[in-house]
Structure formats: C-alpha cells, structure tokens
Amino acid sequence: MQFTNPDENDNSNIEDRRGGGGRKVAIGGIGTIVVVIIALLMGKNPMQMLNQVNNVVPQQTQQSDQPYQESAEEKNERVLAENVFRSCKTVWQQQFGQWNKTFQSPNLLMYTGSEQTACGEGSSAMGPFYCPGDEKIYLDLSFFQELESKFNASGDFARAYVVAHEFGHHIQNLLGFSNKLDAARGKVSEKEYNRLSVKLELQADFLAGYWAHYAKTLQKNGIVINESDVESALNAATQIGDDMLQKKAQGYTVPDAFTHGTSAQRVFWFKKGLTSGDINQGDTFNDPSL
Numbered sequence: 588m589q590f591t592n593p594d595e596n597d598n599s600n601i602e603d604r605r606g607g608g609g610r611k612v613a614i615g616g617i618g619t620i621v622v623v624i625i626a627l628l629m630g631k632n633p634m635q636m637l638n639q640v641n642n643v644v645p646q647q648t649q650q651s652d653q654p655y656q657e658s659a660e661e662k663n664e665r666v667l668a669e670n671v672f673r674s675c676k677t678v679w680q681q682q683f684g685q686w687n688k689t690f691q692s693p694n695l696l697m698y699t700g701s702e703q704t705a706c707g708e709g710s711s712a713m714g715p716f717y718c719p720g721d722e723k724i725y726l727d728l729s730f731f732q733e734l735e736s737k738f739n740a741s742g743d744f745a746r747a748y749v750v751a752h753e754f755g756h757h758i759q760n761l762l763g764f765s766n767k768l769d770a771a772r773g774k775v776s777e778k779e780y781n782r783l784s785v786k787l788e789l790q791a792d793f794l795a796g797y798w799a800h801y802a803k804t805l806q807k808n809g810i811v812i813n814e815s816d817v818e819s820a821l822n823a824a825t826q827i828g829d830d831m832l833q834k835k836a837q838g839y840t841v842p843d844a845f846t847h848g849t850s851a852q853r854v855f856w857f858k859k860g861l862t863s864g865d866i867n868q869g870d871t872f873n874d875p876s877l
C-alpha cells in the first residue's frame with residue numbers, strides 16, 4: 588500500500604496527545620455521559636463498556652510542553668494513521684458534496700494509555716473507538732502492534748482498515764444511523780440490541796471498504812492498493828469477527844452476544860463497499876439477512 592501525494596502538512600483535525608502532553612480536558616463529570624454509542628472495533632458489548640467507563644475514576648492528564656518523543660516505528664505508525672485519516676477526509680468530503688450534504692470532519696486524536704473523552708475515560712485496552720459526543724476518533728497507536736501480535740492481522744492495509752472503520756462510525760453519525768442504536772438503548776432486549784449493534788458495525792466495515800474504493804482514484808491523498816493489501820484487510824476482518832474472538836477467548840461461540848458480526852460477515856461487507864462503491868448497497872439496517 589502506498590499513498591499518492593499525501594498532504595503531510597495538513598494537520599487540521601489531527602491531535603497528538605501522546606505522552607499526556609495535551610491540555611486538561613474538563614468534561615461534565617462521569618455521570619453525564621452524552622455518548623450515543625462507543626463504537627468499538629473489537630468485540631465488546633458497548634453497554635458493558637459504558638458501565639465500565641462510568642465506573643472509572645477520571646485521572647488528570649499530565650501537563651507537559653514537550654512534544655512526545657516517538658521511536659522510528661511509532662513515527663511510521665503515526666504517519667500511516669494520519670495519511671489514512673486525510674484520505675478518508677478527502678473521499679468523504681467529495682462524496683458528501685455529490686449528495687449535497689454538509690460534511691464535517693471528525694478529529695483524529697492519538698493518545699497513549701488513557702484519555703478523557705466526551706464519552707468518559709478512554710483507555711487503550713478498549714481498542715480504537717469513535718466518540719460521537721466530541722466527534723473524535725481515539726487511537727492509541729500501540730493497537731497496531733496488537734493487531735499483529737494478538738490478532739494475527741499484519742500489513743499496512745489492516746491498519747488502514749481500522750482507521751477507516753472508525754471514520755465510518757463518524758459518517759454513520761452524520762447520516763443518522765447511530766441514532767437507531769441510541770433510540771433502542773434500554774428499550775429492547777440485550778439480544779435485539781446486539782443485533783442492531785452488529786448492523787451498525789458491519790455498516791462501518793462497508794464504509795471502510797467504500798473509502799478504499801474511492802481513495803484509489805484520488806490525485807491527492809489517494810492510495811495504491813494491491814492484491815496483498817486487500818488480503819491483509821480481509822484477514823484483519825476475519826481475525827476480529829465475533830465468532831473468531833469468542834472461540835479464542837472461551838472455546839465456543841454465543842451468537843446472541845455478537846456485537847460486531849462474524850468473520851464472514853465482516854469480510855462480506857468490507858468487500859461489498861470496496862467493490863461496489865455504491866452507498867445504497869450499504870444499508871445493513873434494511874438487510875433481512877441480518
């Protein structure tokens with residue numbers, strides 16, 4: 588995977604809080620979480636997650652004026668994340684323009700360890716996530732290594748897929764899909780809630796594929812994707828399917844507890860976005876098979 592003319596000087600909407608060097612963030616206390624959904628990439632139940640978030644005592648982030656000292660490896664990871672993010676911005680800006688809709692970019696916030704968010708205290712253990720309350724994608728770059736070591740998902744494009752998936756959650760937020768899940772919270776059974784969560788997550792996978800479809804033809808912030816890149820994204824989608832994760836964790840699967848979809852479903856929807864480039868084909872909410 589290679590980027591074509593990435594605008595590496597464009598740091599708008601990018602926040603680097605690694606090493607706790609950021610400003611202190613005042614949020615309205617842990618009781619007032621305005622989160623619609625913490626859309627996690629990994630197979631965790633967002634409701635359980637929220638409860639955990641609620642119970643965490645917020646810590647002060649350290650003040651420091653020193654920029655984070657990154658290793659060469661970390662620099663590569665950061666540049667990749669930023670380039671994918673810029674590319675997502677360019678693609679979605681263009682698409683929204685064609686639909687005569689207003690596009691508003693999310694922020695990419697890179698942090699280490701833990702970070703205050705409008706959705707409560709975020710931590711690296713949660714994996715990358717998007718918080719609709721502040722419209723930010725929270726990413727601890729160490730997740731990229733975990734992808735490889737814990738989830739057997741290697742390759743740049745596997746990493747790109749992660750960023751594009753979280754960006755997809757922002758698109759869902761702008762298009763109003765996240766509301767469907769929010770409206771159901773507390774009103775439906777856990778089983779039904781999980782079913783809706785699967786639809787939302789698979790749609791984010793579709794939107795990640797959709798990004799790649801259009802990023803290939805961009806003059807600026809575009810990407811060159813080869814066959815092995817597609818393989819590495821599909822492998823990543825396979826490795827983080829609910830069935831795969833559950834089997835690894837407990838030796839068996841509990842389909843009612845699925846929140847992100849099976850490996851096969853995640854691969855299917857990512858591929859659909861990638862090959863079709865047709866937004867109308869990504870309506871997981873009206874797909875009777877889900």
Ligand SMILES: [Zn+2]
Nearest residue numbers: 626627628791
């Ligand atoms: Zn997700």
